[in-house]
Amino acid sequence: xQKDFVLxxxxxxxxxxxxxxxxxxxxxxxxxxxxxxxGLEVPVWNALYWIILLFTAxxxxxKGFAQESRGRLLYYYSVVSPQxxxxxxxxxxxxxxxxxxxxxxxxxxIVIGNPVQDVGMFLVTIVxxxxxxxxxxxxxxxxxxxxxxTGTLMAVLSFPVMVPMLLMLMKMSKNAIDGLxxxxxxxxxxxLLAINMIVVTVSYILFPYLWRS
Amino acid sequence: xxxxxxxxxxxxxxxxxxxxGMLSEVPRLAILNETIRNLYFHVPMWFGMILILxxxxxxxxxYLRNPLTRNDIIAYESAKVGIxxxxxxxxxxxxxxxxxWGEFWSNDPKQNASAIGLLIxxxxxxxxxxxxDHQQRARIxxxxxxxxxxxxxxLLFILPRLxxxxxxxxxxxxxxxxxxxxxxxxxxxxxxxxxxxxLGVWVVHLRTRLEVLKQRFYxxx
Numbered sequence: 559x560q561k562d563f564v565l566x567x568x569x570x571x572x573x574x575x576x577x578x579x580x581x582x583x584x585x586x587x588x589x590x591x592x593x594x595x596x597g598l599e600v601p602v603w604n605a606l607y608w609i610i611l612l613f614t615a616x617x618x619x620x621k622g623f624a625q626e627s628r629g630r631l632l633y634y635y636s637v638v639s640p641q642x643x644x645x646x647x648x649x650x651x652x653x654x655x656x657x658x659x660x661x662x663x664x665x666x667x668i669v670i671g672n673p674v675q676d677v678g679m680f681l682v683t684i685v686x687x688x689x690x691x692x693x694x695x696x697x698x699x700x701x702x703x704x705x706x707x708t709g710t711l712m713a714v715l716s717f718p719v720m721v722p723m724l725l726m727l728m729k730m731s732k733n734a735i736d737g738l739x740x741x742x743x744x745x746x747x748x749x750l751l752a753i754n755m756i757v758v759t760v761s762y763i764l765f766p767y768l769w770r771s
Numbered sequence: 772x773x774x775x776x777x778x779x780x781x782x783x784x785x786x787x788x789x790x791x792g793m794l795s796e797v798p799r800l801a802i803l804n805e806t807i808r809n810l811y812f813h814v815p816m817w818f819g820m821i822l823i824l825x826x827x828x829x830x831x832x833x834y835l836r837n838p839l840t841r842n843d844i845i846a847y848e849s850a851k852v853g854i855x856x857x858x859x860x861x862x863x864x865x866x867x868x869x870x871x872w873g874e875f876w877s878n879d880p881k882q883n884a885s886a887i888g889l890l891i892x893x894x895x896x897x898x899x900x901x902x903x904d905h906q907q908r909a910r911i912x913x914x915x916x917x918x919x920x921x922x923x924x925x926l927l928f929i930l931p932r933l934x935x936x937x938x939x940x941x942x943x944x945x946x947x948x949x950x951x952x953x954x955x956x957x958x959x960x961x962x963x964x965x966x967x968x969x970l971g972v973w974v975v976h977l978r979t980r981l982e983v984l985k986q987r988f989y990x991x992x
Binding site (some may be wrong): 703 | 817820835887888891894897898901902903910911912914915917918919921922925926981
């Protein structure tokens with residue numbers, strides 16, 4: 559499994575591309591919003607941040623399986639167990655998403671402004687979000703990579719599955735922005751953790767069947 | 772026409788539901804008034820949808836353990852019937868909401884959640900359409916079906932309970948298990964749930980037989 563992680567790490571050329579993707583998306587949002595209104599309302603700021611992250615996540619993680627060549631997949635198949643592959647991919651994607659979303663937050667805060675009052679809580683939300691996005695999208699990218707029109711399918715399959723998570727995240731981050739007491743967000747955090755657990759368990763069980771084909 | 776006992780039961784229960792649902796006495800409640808009769812048609816749709824999607828998931832799991840074409844067909848057909856029930860549920864719900872909440876669509880958490888739930892299953896249909904190879908299609912859509920069902924559970928059962936909703940049963944609105952579901956309503960409601968669900972099972976049964984026959988026909992032709 560360690561080896562798998564290293565293998566994943568080696569193909570990080572995609573990473574720079576994703577950084578640029580995040581940067582330019584934020585900048586486009588800045589240009590298209592600030593010019594007109596001169597500043598963003600808090601709910602808009604919040605929603606925009608998560609939507610940028612959602613699209614970044616779908617793009618970043620979709621590459622995970624689609625980019626692998628046939629030969630390398632066969633190699634993985636012979637070397638490691640499917641459970642090892644899915645866990646390694648999830649961990650890698652979670653780390654990737656964490657870095658991307660933190661950078662996105664930083665850049666976003668500099669360019670558009672930072673209304674967040676409780677930064678610690680907001681960071682917790684980002685961590686939960688990164689793990690959640692990574693775990694659910696990893697499985698879906700595995701499914702979508704098998705089909706003919708991967709790009710469309712990735713979006714179609716993932717968006718409805720992500721929505722509950724996204725709603726919880728937005729609510730939590732809204733609480734953090736308003737500087738409410740962390741105990742207010744406890745419910746949402748627990749639900750997020752529960753959803754993550756369900757998704758990870760189901761992926762862990764199902765992935766071997768996907769892997770075989 | 773030879774029908775097994777449960778098909779006669781379905782017919783009887785649905786006839787009972789429609790006749791009694793339209794004619795029987797119902798409690799008079801503010802705002803709801805006569806629309807409370809929708810309980811016999813709208814609510815069983817969701818019960819039926821969940822049960823039939825559960826059948827679909829069970830057969831998907833069965834397919835993964837034991838790849839028979841028949842298991843795949845049942846999973847697919849019951850997912851389709853589940854979607855049909857979901858669409859009917861949304862339509863009856865919107866119709867009801869028009870007269871009680873004032874709008875067909877009032878951005879209520881339950882409405883949104885059910886719309887998203889349907890999107891998940893439409894995605895399942897799209898996914899099935901994008902494979903050429905039969906076995907691969909069956910296996911991968913079975914995997915997605917189980918995954919989607921696991922994602923549907925928090926969507927339908929946990930999220931709406933965390934947010935306020937106009938829907939009965941939420942946020943202090945007259946609800947489902949509370950005082951107003953009295954014995955007169957129960958007498959029609961439970962048979963209605965069983966009846967509509969059995970109807971769904973019947974449709975799945977017929978469609979599966981048709982598909983299995985079709986496959987056999989093409990194999991021999």
